[in-house]
Amino acid sequence: MSGRIHSIDTFGTVDGPGIRFVLFMQGCALRCDFCHNPDTWDTAGGRQVEVEDILSEIEPYLPYYQGSGGGITVTGGEPTLQAPFVAKLFKACKERFGLHTALDSSGFCDPTHAGELMSYTDLVLLDLKQLNPDKHIRLTSQPHDRILKFASWLSEIRKPVWIRHVLIPGHTDDKEDLSLLGQFMGELSNVERLELLPYHEMGVYKWERLGKDYPLAGVRPPDEEEVKRARRIIEESARSVGTAHA
Known part of the structure; x- marks a missing residue:
């Protein structure tokens, strides 16, 4: 079975535990x-x-992967668009190498x-972009249902999940939206x-190379205090739900 890939990173350290092969x-x-x-x-690219x-x-x-408690992470793009290929790859990685497998997905x-x-x-690794439905469409072009x-x-x-949220000043850092998350x-x-x-601008050059206007031009990355504030709001809101269900 074949799949269509963009690129490979053989020494990933931020997409799951340990050192990872990132596809x-x-x-x-x-x-x-x-x-x-x-x-x-x-x-059709890649x-x-x-x-x-x-x-x-x-x-x-x-x-490196086995000694660090790492493994393979498949990201994108959106890897679930090619779910049968990724399933076959993960199965082989487990059976042949005993590797830990992680999927970085938008959940779409x-x-x-x-x-x-x-x-x-x-x-x-589940990327939740925005819980406000109208803002989600404006930010991603798609509804979040x-x-x-x-x-x-x-x-x-009961599949283990790490929630990921990109904090973008003026776009995903509103207190109400963080509380919803x-x-x-x-x-x-x-x-x-x-x-x-934290939002960054490291991919802007790719938009320019593709001849696309970058929608968030001029938006600055959040500072450390803004990140701490966002985490506090999210975690307090999550705990309040847990307490209510107790």
């Missing part, structure tokens, strides 16, 4: 204003590979499409960690 899949249905990989959007091709790329670095996926994939996935359904399904099947997290039974990712 960027090609194709995404969202059009996030802050995307730092807009060159992954086109489903290059076509077989599972064995990826296993051959992984093998020389196995001592029908659960019925991801059943087999989840059976070989140890951890989901499917994303919330996918997140709730992951909770039902915390409340939603508090309703889930499987959240192991919250990763607040």
